[in-house]
Amino acid sequence: MMTANEIRDSFKKFFESKGHTIVPSAPMVIKDDPTLMFTNAGMNQWKDIILGTREPEPRRRADTQKCLRVSGKHNDLEEVGHDTYHHTMFEMLGNWSFGDYFKEGAIDYAWEYLVDVLKLNPADLYVTVFEGSEEEGLTRDDEAASYWAKHVPADHIINGNKHDNFWEMGDTGPCGPCSEIHLDSRTPEEKAKVPGRELVNKDDPQVIEIWNIVFMQYERKANGSLVPLPMHVIDTGMGFERLVRAMQGKHSNYDTDVFQPIIKEEEAITGMKYGEKEETDVAMRVCADHLRAVAFSIADGQLPSNAKAGYVIRRILRRAVRYAYTFLGQKEGFLYKLIPVLTREMGEAFPELKAQHDLILHVIKEEEDSFLRTLEKGINMLNSAMDELKKQGKTELDGVQAFRLFDTYGFPLDLTELICRENGFTVAADEFDAEMQKQKERARNAAAVENSDWVILREGEQQFVGYDFTEYECHILRYRKVTQKKNTYFE
Structure with a gap:
């Protein structure tokens, strides 16, 4: 069985053999693009090339890119830990062609790598193509479908809607139709009952997308219009953690050697066993995932703070601290103790972890200690508020109390919402926003x-x-x- 590191290396070697230059991952934290705080896809660093404002040489490139999806259009935060395949920080294996090969070449390379190199069973693979959009004036991507027909039977080619098969980086910027490759990893008995094609893009945890091949043809303007790009671009993204899961025959990304070393360290520290209790398992998965997001952000120069990207990182860290506190019994700093095993497992592929090891450990410990000083009081206050709501027969926490948790105890709104949701309550987010606006006005007036x-x-x-x-x-x-x-x- 191939290890995660061997799979990552095999991807790079395959595309290097196809004339691609292997490039390092760009930083996960973006400093020079006002439209994005974090790299959320492999193509972010090539935006200038795709828009035609920078030279495209070399025209073929490949790498593994660190990505973070916790805000904006692409946001997987609420699913993390509760399912088997969503993450905040993840690796995106990608290959690009800038004005070189296009749809046919990208499809042929993807098939060759998955089937001939990795030996995945072709019968378990399904592909999607863009069905078109009448409102955009776009027709079905028959060209991509014809190239897939060389490799898979017609019933393994599925039409996908604009949400699933028209990729956009954000509200503006490069975009285009795409083809997804989905893997059916269910048991033979399950496959016999329901064909895999009926479960594609239906949130089945065992029939999942592993690779997205984007055919960049357009730029989305601020007014919503689409204009052709100066050149056609291939931008592919394959979820590394999902690929490792498929190759190692697991039913959860967290059961692979990407996460198991961290989870085993969690077991050693807490004395709890992964796989015995659902709430403990969720907490261990959340901590393992969030640890990577925070550590890589710090390594890339973004410290936790109360503003913009720094606050996103602080939110993620505090979410993990609360899971460790409530479900793993960790009343003192916990996450920083996991940094050595993370560095050991990923430091070769990402040397910035080794270079910034001491800083990462120190910052996380300081952040944990700071939040733990108020966490218990905040939880007690929230529990009392929810008890009162039960007595009153209400199910919504008012925004004033949610804001007090934020302002006094450092609870980000999404953490308060999470705890309330676990107990059957919602939060009046509009009222919270109104209180936040009042505070900003007071601050402005005080500073005048x-x-x-x-x-x-x-x-x-x-x-x-x-x-x-x-x-x-x-x-x-x-x-x-x-x-x-x-x-x-x-x-």
């Missing part, structure tokens, strides 16, 4: 500076004499009153 008019005492010019004298007689020429945060002083 009021200056009175200058009071002129005498005419004259300023002259610096400090180079020649340590004491010197002088006169005040003018002054004014300044009021800031209710404090008054003169300048």
